[in-house]
Amino acid sequence: MPVIFPGIAKALNIRLFSAGYIPLGDWWSMTDILRDFWRLYLHDQDGASLKLAEGSFEMPSGRIVLVPPGIDFVPVVQGVVHQLFIQFEFVGWPSEAARQVFPHPIVLDDDGLRDALAAEVGAKLEAGPPVLDPNLSSLLKALVHLSISSALSGIPDDRAGRFLTIAEGQQELLTVLHYIEEHLDQHLSNAQLAEIARTSESRFIRRFRDTTGRTPGRYVQDRRLRRAADLLVSSDQSIEEIAQRCGFANRYHFTRVFSQRMDCPPARYRSDRPYIEQQPQG
Numbered sequence: 001m002p003v004i005f006p007g008i009a010k011a012l013n014i015r016l017f018s019a020g021y022i023p024l025g026d027w028w029s030m031t032d033i034l035r036d037f038w039r040l041y042l043h044d045q046d047g048a049s050l051k052l053a054e055g056s057f058e059m060p061s062g063r064i065v066l067v068p069p070g071i072d073f074v075p076v077v078q079g080v081v082h083q084l085f086i087q088f089e090f091v092g093w094p095s096e097a098a099r100q101v102f103p104h105p106i107v108l109d110d111d112g113l114r115d116a117l118a119a120e121v122g123a124k125l126e127a128g129p130p131v132l133d134p135n136l137s138s139l140l141k142a143l144v145h146l147s148i149s150s151a152l153s154g155i156p157d158d159r160a161g162r163f164l165t166i167a168e169g170q171q172e173l174l175t176v177l178h179y180i181e182e183h184l185d186q187h188l189s190n191a192q193l194a195e196i197a198r199t200s201e202s203r204f205i206r207r208f209r210d211t212t213g214r215t216p217g218r219y220v221q222d223r224r225l226r227r228a229a230d231l232l233v234s235s236d237q238s239i240e241e242i243a244q245r246c247g248f249a250n251r252y253h254f255t256r257v258f259s260q261r262m263d264c265p266p267a268r269y270r271s272d273r274p275y276i277e278q279q280p281q282g
Contacts, residue, residue, distance in 0.1 A: 013174075014141050017087040017230060021125035024048060024077040036222065038098070039067040040086040040147055042118055047079040050105060057105050064118060064147055068102040084122040088144055091177055101163045106151050114146040173197065173211055180220055184227055185247045188220050224248065225261055232270040239266050 050057040051074040194204035224246040231242045243254035
């Protein structure tokens with residue numbers, strides 16, 4: 001008898017932001033301003049940790065660490081440490097929802113299949129700046145899925161059930177969320193998005209806020225800023241071009257909004273990333 005998954009696989013759609021294998025330095029504490037996506041870390045030596053509100057979180061060498069979105073931390077590194085990292089998100093999942101399931105960073109137990117895949121991914125990224133082709137993208141996403149599976153197996157049943165409930169709740173908005181991603185350079189009104197969702201504007205706004213934790217307007221702005229941040233560190237496009245591609249009226253509007261949300265202007269955000277040439281676009 002076939003097993004039928006009613007749309008859950010779509011709700012676990014992963015979007016990759018960046019990945020790499022890099023030596024850590026003091027710059028690490030200046031680069032992770034955004035907190036609205038997941039991080040996967042794997043270090044070759046002890047010495048990397050996260051300074052959290054409740055204290056220091058040590059990241060042991062050779063063990064995959066997952067940092068859920070929305071967690072405030074300051075990266076700390078002592079000594080020579082190389083890091084495999086993947087920055088990603090589940091499309092449409094709000095940070096608040098992720099924290100209900102995973103309120104803290106997680107150190108995963110050893111797993112032969114997953115850890116062998118991590119070693120293969122690390123070797124590919126260490127070899128040089130790769131092109132994010134379908135093969136590498138599939139490997140990165142497979143590693144993320146296996147890591148999330150490991151994390152889910154170690155939490156109480158009520159929180160694992162919450163994960164499934166959140167995944168199911170994304171289905172109604174998936175069409176709208178994908179439309180937003182494909183049209184960030186255009187004007188996106190609530191009325192237009194409600195029409196795509198085939199519901200009234202008032203119900204759409206309420207449902208969107210309940211599902212994502214943000215109003216449609218705030219979500220669109222967050223996605224534009226996320227796209228702009230990606231382009232700043234993964235392309236040589238000018239700030240004017242990035243502002244246009246991400247739906248901002250002009251460079252000055254983009255710079256003002258970006259500076260308010262990111263605590264630094266776009267030009268400095270770009271210059272503060274010394275590993276830019278080692279990162280694949282993703």
